Amino acid sequence: MRIDVVTLFPDLVNCVSGCGVTGRAVERGILDLHCWNPRDYTEDRHRTVDDRPYGGGPGMVMKVEPLRRAIHDARQADTVPPLVVYMSPQGRRLDQDAVQRLADLPRLILIAGRYEGIDERLVELEVDEEWSIGDYVLSGGELAAMVVIDACARLLPGALGDEDSAQQDSFMTGLLDCPHYTRPEVYEGRGVPQVLLGGHHAEIERWRRKQALGRTWQRRPDLLEHRVLDEADQRLLDEYRRELAD
Numbered sequence: 212m213r214i215d216v217v218t219l220f221p222d223l224v225n226c227v228s229g230c231g232v233t234g235r236a237v238e239r240g241i242l243d244l245h246c247w248n249p250r251d252y253t254e255d256r257h258r259t260v261d262d263r264p265y266g267g268g269p270g271m272v273m274k275v276e277p278l279r280r281a282i283h284d285a286r287q288a289d290t291v292p293p294l295v296v297y298m299s300p301q302g303r304r305l306d307q308d309a310v311q312r313l314a315d316l317p318r319l320i321l322i323a324g325r326y327e328g329i330d331e332r333l334v335e336l337e338v339d340e341e342w343s344i345g346d347y348v349l350s351g352g353e354l355a356a357m358v359v360i361d362a363c364a365r366l367l368p369g370a371l372g373d374e375d376s377a378q379q380d381s382f383m384t385g386l387l388d389c390p391h392y393t394r395p396e397v398y399e400g401r402g403v404p405q406v407l408l409g410g411h412h413a414e415i416e417r418w419r420r421k422q423a424l425g426r427t428w429q430r431r432p433d434l435l436e437h438r439v440l441d442e443a444d445q446r447l448l449d450e451y452r453r454e455l456a457d
């Protein structure tokens with residue numbers, strides 16, 4: 212998969228290719244990552260990428276032309292046609308299903324805004340979709356782009372070794388994760404649930420599923436709203452709720 216990022220801070224975005232799953236994906240050639248800086252596409256002495264907003268008001272707006280030229284070069288860098296995504300607070304909320312869809316594409320161009328945002332004509336002329344990572348104020352779209360890069364990279368074939376794929380599987384079920392424990396067995400008087408020490412795999416799987424269902428019901432009931440639990444899961448959740456009541 213190829214991802215091109217249009218950003219004023221390529222050094223920030225390129226950090227993903229330096230470590231972890233994303234770093235390995237780039238190293239293995241599973242993910243091809245390139246950054247394009249609009250500042251390299253300015254023609255004035257001051258390399259101006261922003262200007263004052265029409266209508267007045269605080270802050271600055273990213274100019275169309277430098278962005279447009281950067282996107283043009285990004286598009287031309289590969290023959291594969293890209294989906295152009297503007298990471299934006301006005302975008303649809305990213306979730307695992309959306310990430311899976313993006314990760315299945317051969318190519319993405321991600322645009323990261325700065326200042327108060329980008330000139331709307333750029334969105335009209337170049338952007339296919341707008342996506343948001345959440346409802347809070349950020350200084351730029353780069354961290355959002357890096358979230359997309361990380362979440363997509365994990366889904367690319369060969370990116371995860373067996374040791375990493377467990378977490379993937381748990382969230383792929385649309386549930387929250389179960390609690391995790393490792394040595395020491397007792398820490399400040401707090402032990403580990405006995406079932407995890409017994410080595411009885413079926414019992415351990417049952418306990419983990421029950422915890423995932425129970426925690427999802429308690430903390431994120433919205434994730435269960437559109438979900439019909441099968442009989443086994445319903446029974447586990449009932450058991451979890453009964454144990455809470457005890």
Ligand SMILES: Cc1cccc(C(=O)NCC2(NC(=O)c3cccc4nocc34)CCCC2)c1
Binds near residue numbers: 327347348351356
């Ligand atoms: C709730 C709200 C309302 C109004 C503005 C902002 C805000 O944060 N504006 C600043 C910018 N925010 C983002 O880019 C951004 C922010 C959050 C999630 C995102 N997912 O993708 C990109 C995202 C836009 C231009 C420069 C950064 C946030």
